[in-house]
Amino acid sequence: xxxxxxxxxxxxxRVLLCxxxxxxxxxxxxxxxxxLGPGLGGLRMWPFKxxxxxxxxxxxxxxxxxxxxASAGLNLGGGKAVIIGDSKTDxxxxxxxxxxxxxxxxxxxxxxxxxxxxxxxxxxxxHSETRWVTGVSPAHGxxxxxxIVTAWGVLQxxxxxxxxxxxxxxxxxxSVAIQGLGSVGYYLAKQLAKEGAKLFGTDIDQxxxxxxxxEIDIEIVGPDEILEVDCDVFAPCALGAIxxxxxxxxxxxxxxxxxxxxxxxxxxxxxxxLFERGILYAPDFVINAxxxxxxxxxxxxxxxxxxxxxxxxxxxxxxxxxxxxxxEQGVSTAVAAETLAERRIERVKGLGSRHWGRFISANGx
Ligand code: NAD
Numbered sequence: 001x002x003x004x005x006x007x008x009x010x011x012x013x014r015v016l017l018c019x020x021x022x023x024x025x026x027x028x029x030x031x032x033x034x035x036l037g038p039g040l041g042g043l044r045m046w047p048f049k050x051x052x053x054x055x056x057x058x059x060x061x062x063x064x065x066x067x068x069x070a071s072a073g074l075n076l077g078g079g080k081a082v083i084i085g086d087s088k089t090d091x092x093x094x095x096x097x098x099x100x101x102x103x104x105x106x107x108x109x110x111x112x113x114x115x116x117x118x119x120x121x122x123x124x125x126x127h128s129e130t131r132w133v134t135g136v137s138p139a140h141g142x143x144x145x146x147x148i149v150t151a152w153g154v155l156q157x158x159x160x161x162x163x164x165x166x167x168x169x170x171x172x173x174x175s176v177a178i179q180g181l182g183s184v185g186y187y188l189a190k191q192l193a194k195e196g197a198k199l200f201g202t203d204i205d206q207x208x209x210x211x212x213x214x215e216i217d218i219e220i221v222g223p224d225e226i227l228e229v230d231c232d233v234f235a236p237c238a239l240g241a242i243x244x245x246x247x248x249x250x251x252x253x254x255x256x257x258x259x260x261x262x263x264x265x266x267x268x269x270x271x272x273x274l275f276e277r278g279i280l281y282a283p284d285f286v287i288n289a290x291x292x293x294x295x296x297x298x299x300x301x302x303x304x305x306x307x308x309x310x311x312x313x314x315x316x317x318x319x320x321x322x323x324x325x326x327x328e329q330g331v332s333t334a335v336a337a338e339t340l341a342e343r344r345i346e347r348v349k350g351l352g353s354r355h356w357g358r359f360i361s362a363n364g365x
Contacts, residue, residue: 003055010063013039014109015055018102023094025083028054029102030062031110032078035349038108039079040134040295041065042115043099043122045087058082064261064285065292070341071318072289074296079110087117096122100129108132113295120144134295143298143308146291150259151187153290153312157282158233158257160319165254165280166232172196175231177221177253180238181208184259184288188237189218202226203238233257241265243281248273257282264334271334275326283337286318 018027031039048054066078113135136142163169175198193216234253240262264270274281290312297308326336
C-alpha cells in the first residue's frame with residue numbers, strides 16, 4: 001500500500017512493470033505527467049540492488065523530466081524507464097526489443113531515449129518495435145549524441161548567471177571549475193576556453209583529463225579539491241547530490257551552473273543553504289535542458305541541429321525568469337524554478353481535455 005501512497009504524493013499518472021522472463025527483462029516505466037505532452041525521458045540500465053531502489057529512482061527521475069520539459073517550454077510531459085541489469089553483461093537484442101514492445105503498448109504516452117547504461121545502438125533495437133523512441137541514429141532521422149547541445153545550453157545558462165551576478169555577460173573575465181570532463185564537461189570546457197575563461201577541471205578518469213589537456217589550457221586539480229577551488233563559477237558535470245550540508249559551507253564560488261542532474265542532495269534544504277550564502281544556483285533541470293530540447297527536435301521527423309541550438313538559447317531567458325521570481329519572492333532559485341514549472345502545468349491542466357494527439361501523429365517514424 002505504501003507504493004500507492006508514494007504515487008499519490010508524487011502525482012504519477014501511470015507506472016508499468018515490464019516482465020519477460022524468457023529474455024531476462026525486468027523493467028519499470030514511469031509516466032509522471034502527460035499534461036503538456038507525451039512523457040519523454042531516457043531509459044537507464046543499472047544493476048539496482050532491489051526493486052524498491054529501482055522504483056524510487058524511476059519515480060524521482062520521471063518527475064524531474066516533467067519539470068525539465070515544463071521549464072524549457074516544450075510540449076512534453078515527464079517519463080522515465082529503468083531496466084534492472086548490468087549494461088556491460090546483460091544486453092541483448094531480445095531484451096531491448098521486448099522492452100520496445102512494452103513502450104509501444106503505451107501508444108505514445110511514453111517516449112524513450114538514452115540514459116546511463118544505454119546508447120544509440122540500444123535505441124535502434126527498440127526502434128525495431130516502436131516509433132516511440134528518440135536518440136536513434138542520424139541515418140534514421142535521429143539526432144545522435146546530445147552532449148554538445150547540453151553543453152551549449154549550460155553555456156547559455158552560465159552567461160545568464162554571470163550577467164545576473166556581475167552585471168556583465170563576458171565569460172572571458174571569469175574563472176570556472178568543472179567537475180567531470182566526460183561528454184558534456186569536455187564540450188563545455190572547449191567552449192569556455194574559446195571565450196577566454198580561466199579553467200580548472202577534474203575527473204576520476206585519466207583518459208578524460210589527458211584528452212582535454214591536450215587541446216586547451218586547463219588547470220587540473222584532484223577530485224576532492226574541485227569543490228573548494230577559489231573561482232567565480234562551479235560547474236558540476238559529473239554526479240548528483242554533490243551539493244549538501246557537508247560541501248556547501250566550503251564552496252568558494254559565487255555561482256553554481258552545470259549539467260549534472262539532481263545536484264542538490266535535498267532540494268529545499270540545500271537550495272536554501274546556497275541562497276543564504278549568496279551563491280547563485282542555476283537549477284539543474286533548467287540549465288541542462290539542452291539534451292531534451294535536442295531530442296524533442298527529432299519528434300517532427302525532420303531533425304535540424306541549427307534549430308535545436310537556436311531553441312537551446314532560450315535557456316538564457318528561462319534562467320533570467322527564475323532569478324527574477326526568486327528575487328521578487330525572496331526564495332531560493334530552486335523553489336522559484338519549481339514554481340514556474342508548476343504554474344505552466346496548472347495553466348494547461350485548466351484547459352481540460354488533452355489535445356496533443358495531433359502532435360503525436362506528427363511523429364511519423
Ligand atoms: P559522462 O559519463 O560522459 O561524463 C561524466 C564524467 O564525470 C566522466 O568522465 C567520469 O569519469 C566523471 N566523474 C565521475 N565521478 C567523478 C568524480 N567523483 N569526480 C570527478 N569526475 C567524476 O556523462 P555526461 O553525459 O557528460 O553527463 C554528465 C552529467 O550531466 C550527468 O549527471 C548527466 O546525468 C547530466 N546530463 C547529461 C546530459 C547529456 O546530454 N549527456 C543531459 C542532461 C544532463
